[in-house]
Amino acid sequence: MTQPQFLKPGDTIGIVAPARKVAAKELADGIKILEGWGFNVRLGENIFKEQNQYSGTDAERAKDLQTMLDDKSVKAIISARGGYGTVRIIDKLDFSKFKQYPKWLVGYSDMTVIHNHLQNHFQTQSIHGCMLFNMQHEKFDKDAVESLGKAFTGVTLHYKFSASNNQSLNKNGNAKGILCGGNLSLLYALSGSVSDIDTKGKVLFIEDLDEYLYHIDRMMMQLKRSGKLQNLAGLIVGGMSDMRDNTIPFGKTAEEIIREHVDEYNYPVCFDFPAGHVKRNLALIMGANVELSVSETVDLKFLK
Secondary structure: OEOOOOOOOOOEEEEEOOOEOOOHHHOHHHHHHHHHOOOEEEEOOOOOOOEOOEOOOHHHHHHHHHHHHHOOOEEEEEEOOOOOOHHHOHHHOOOHHHHHOOOEEEOOHHHHHHHHHHHHHHOEOEEEOOOHHHHOHHHOOHHHHHHHHHHHHOOOOEEEEEOOOOHHHOEOEEEEEEEEEEEHHHHHHHOOOOOOOOOOOOEEEEEEEOOEHHHHHHHHHHHHHOOOOOOOOEEEEEEEEOOEOOOOOOOOOHHHHHHHHHOOOOOOEEOOOOOOOOOOOOOEEEOOEEEEEEOOEEEEEEOO
16 A cells, blocks of 8 residues: 655645535634644635535535645645535546655545545555544544644554443454445445445444434445455444434444444454544544454554
8 A cells, every 4th residue: 555655844734625515714723733733734725615515516626626636735635524525526536646646635424435535546545534624622632633643744553442331242353454444324325336445354444423223234234245344354343423213213223233244254343443423533544554453452553
């Protein structure tokens, strides 16, 4: 996997909004944090445009991301916020200059489209982590934001913590492999497309927000029937946040649904990893080689 160059003070970070619309006041705190770290910040030309729920038309959002991809002086690109819309522009983008001068692309949720596309087509690492929308004072989590700074400046990431309340669902063991995945709904939406990924021998990370429990079951069934769960090295389950149920209960939690679908496989599984739609959204380098150990503790090391 290609690893983009790490950032140093004085480098420029581009901010784009490839999905939901965003207001200037929602980015102000995040810009101050990035500038406080010594970086220059450049906003996309169309970042505050609006078209219904989107931050401008597909063409405008694609133009901003394309400009940042093509500009050699921009060393990283961070999504302003998530929502929905990146899948509508991914096929409009030309990555030819990006291939010559790879750079970090950062975000989560809807940015799963980018993470998987880069890994599938260009074997290039990217960062699943905080967006500027998450850096507002009332949403701020120090560990999450600091982990992002460490990720794109080259500090080796290593997370170790006690197993969660769902420890009984964890499957103990050790695994090594390339980290892949992201938002479960997006992985489901990308299946069979040119942005789909091969999970064989990899450590898969999944998380989701605000889904009906039967949707979680349906998406896990798709991953299983398409062979994406069978040959994993390991599985990391992040936040399964604000799940919904029908009047007639589904009868299982999201975590129990996931465990049921991987129960027959012999690889480690951990639940409640602090990443995804949770406040403590720790940065993950997608495409990096990792070592996962699950026992009374969960230990995730990013290997050089």
